[in-house]
Structure formats: structure tokens, C-alpha cells
Amino acid sequence: MNEDLSFILNHLGEDREQGYNAVVPPIVQSGNFTYATVAEMRNTVQHELDRPLYTRGYNPTVAMVRKKIAALEHAEDALMFSSGSAAIAAAVLSFVKTGDHIVCVNKPYSWTKKLLVELLARFGVDHTFVDGTDAENFRKAIRPNTTFIITESPNSLTFELQDLKAVAGIAKEHGIITLCDNSYNSPLFQNPIDLGIHMAAHSATKYLNGHSDVVAGVLAGSAVHMRQVMSRELMTLGAAPSPHDAWLLMRGLRTLELRVNRSADSAEVVSRFLEAHPKVKRVLWPGLESHPQHALAKEQMKRVAGLMTIELDAPDEAAVERFCDNLPSFLMAVSWGGYESLQWPVCALKGPNGYYTDLPFSMVRLYVGLEDPQLLIRDLQNALTRM
Numbered sequence: 001m002n003e004d005l006s007f008i009l010n011h012l013g014e015d016r017e018q019g020y021n022a023v024v025p026p027i028v029q030s031g032n033f034t035y036a037t038v039a040e041m042r043n044t045v046q047h048e049l050d051r052p053l054y055t056r057g058y059n060p061t062v063a064m065v066r067k068k069i070a071a072l073e074h075a076e077d078a079l080m081f082s083s084g085s086a087a088i089a090a091a092v093l094s095f096v097k098t099g100d101h102i103v104c105v106n107k108p109y110s111w112t113k114k115l116l117v118e119l120l121a122r123f124g125v126d127h128t129f130v131d132g133t134d135a136e137n138f139r140k141a142i143r144p145n146t147t148f149i150i151t152e153s154p155n156s157l158t159f160e161l162q163d164l165k166a167v168a169g170i171a172k173e174h175g176i177i178t179l180c181d182n183s184y185n186s187p188l189f190q191n192p193i194d195l196g197i198h199m200a201a202h203s204a205t206k207y208l209n210g211h212s213d214v215v216a217g218v219l220a221g222s223a224v225h226m227r228q229v230m231s232r233e234l235m236t237l238g239a240a241p242s243p244h245d246a247w248l249l250m251r252g253l254r255t256l257e258l259r260v261n262r263s264a265d266s267a268e269v270v271s272r273f274l275e276a277h278p279k280v281k282r283v284l285w286p287g288l289e290s291h292p293q294h295a296l297a298k299e300q301m302k303r304v305a306g307l308m309t310i311e312l313d314a315p316d317e318a319a320v321e322r323f324c325d326n327l328p329s330f331l332m333a334v335s336w337g338g339y340e341s342l343q344w345p346v347c348a349l350k351g352p353n354g355y356y357t358d359l360p361f362s363m364v365r366l367y368v369g370l371e372d373p374q375l376l377i378r379d380l381q382n383a384l385t386r387m
């Protein structure tokens, strides 16, 4: 156990004396807060982002989570949002204006892509997607009006990495603000801010909460940046989290270290089984020596997490369906990062209202949860036979 880490997850910021000395902090499920005097209220209004006035701005339960996330990401401050997408959108919106240009890694999270293509484009903010496996591609895409760079290393479907230190260096030469969607790694396996990236965002729906019962997001960065995002995008767009979700997230964080390490340990075993199987064409997982960016993964990440994609050696979509329909220990669902193993067949998400029309039909994303890896392997073996 890492001493600092265990302190952050179990104690930091909890101010137990403020809540009857209860071991578990109470949920301050209140939208507003009251004052005894005009002077007190006037004073609080002047500091509405730092003191309890109205829960969209400041809530004591949410504040506990913010302190923990800032400490986990080695940042001065952090914000919590009602979803990961809200955190990412608020961060990007805060640093661009009409006429600006954004450089974004290829194949980011689907709604990050839509933020650029469908929302910001309407307001005259342009973008370029680049192959992030060579950091120089970011430099080549920079224009005089580029103000923001979005990274996601690795992405959560095809697992390409970006050299974050190199990208951050290039951005700083040009005075460009950088963001990394760090959801895949959790703050335990990678800290983008240590590599020079300005802000780290997470879908807290995934590893941070870890129990598939909350949708939430977080953003970490400098005090100045967080204050800007909070006073403008968080307060005006209003994607603030509920105190109850913050409390559930804090409960999830208690076991973060145990969960992500278990998931990563099992992913190692499962990925090696799959790679050796004749009916599996490819396993995309940066922890394998066969991954084209394995060396960068070892350098930049402490460990590789429990999400991977396989490409089946399947003759047709019917065979892929036979594999997926006979894999009961991997629940068929979107999302990942909870206790339960999941499968997410690309062929189920194609179509006019779907996603990822350019990916092979035989790709299946697998999330390795907390079950015994031998159970998962037995099930995979059986499904591959039935395929």
C-alpha cells in the first residue's frame, strides 16, 4: 500500500468534526445554506465558489471529492461535474473562442468528437484530428490560431498512445492549453499533469466510482484554470453533480487502489490467454509486447488498465454474434470500470444512428472486472469454441 495514496482515499479533506464526528461523512443533500446575519450572508456571497451558498457552486460533500481528486492528479485544484463529458466540454469551452482552432488526437471518446464536429463547429471553432502515435503530427497541425490540444492516451477503443511529455512540450512552445482524458488509467497509473499537460479529465463513471451506479466527471488542473472553468462554464452550463453522487463517488474511491490493480492483474492474464488463441487475430492492449507502443506505455504509464479490444478471426458477423451471445460472464453493455466484466461488440454499434462505422466488424471490446480471471478465461474459451 502506498501511504500517501491510502491517506488521500480514506481521510484527506473529510473534516469529520464538521459532521458530528461520524466516521462516514454525511451527505449534505441541501441545495442552499442559511445565515444568521446579513453580514454573514454578504460575506458568503463574495466567496460563493469557496463557501456553502448554493450547491451548484459549492457543496461540502462535493468539496471533499474535489480535494481527493486534486491530490490524486497532483494538481492544485479539481472540479466535479455531473458527467465526464460535461467535464471535458467545460474544459474545452473555457479556452476557445470563435476563430480558434483545436488539435485533437484521432478517435477520441465519441462525445468529445461530437463536441468538436457538431457543437463547436457551429460557433466557428475549427479542429484537426491527428494520428497521435507521432507527437510531431501535433506540431504539424498547429496553426497561428490554435489555442487548445486534446489528448486521450490511450484511447478506450483502439488503444493508441500519445507521448504526453512531447505533446505538452510542443504545446508550451506555442502557448497552447492542453487537456488529457485520463479515464483509462485512473490517476493511479498515469498523471498527465506530471508530464506537463495542463488539465486531466476523467469520466468518474468508470474506475473512480467503480460500481456502475453513478455517472460523473472530474477535471484537475491549476487553481487559476479551475477557477476560470468553475466561474464560467460550470456555473453557467450548470452540469454540477448531486451531493449524493459525490458521496457515492467518495465511497467508490475507498477501494480504488484494490480495484484497479485487480482489474489490471486480471487483464494481464486474460490478454495473454487471448493472444495465444488461434481464433483471436489481434489483442489491442498496451501491456502486451506485441502492442506497437508497448515501450512508450512502459515509460509513461505505471501499469496498463483492464480494458482491451480483440479482433476475432471470424468469417462473418454471425460468428461474432455466436461468440458474444455465448459469453455470459462478460455482461453485454456500454461503459466500463465497474466491478463487472463487460463486452461491447463493435458490430452492435454500427448503423445510421450508431458509432464507429470504420472499424472491423469482428472487434469486441472487453473490460476485465473483479471476477476470478480463471472464470473469465473458461468462458472465453467456451465462446471461442462455439464461434
Ligand SMILES: *Cc1c(COP(=O)(O)O)cnc(C)c1O
Residues within 6 Å of the ligand: 083, 084, 085, 086, 109, 156, 181, 183, 184, 202, 203, 204, 205, 206, 215, 216, 217, 335
Ligand atoms: C465514458 C468516457 C467518457 C465520458 O464520460 P461520461 O461520464 O460517460 O460522460 C469520456 N472519456 C472516456 C475515455 C470514457 O470512457
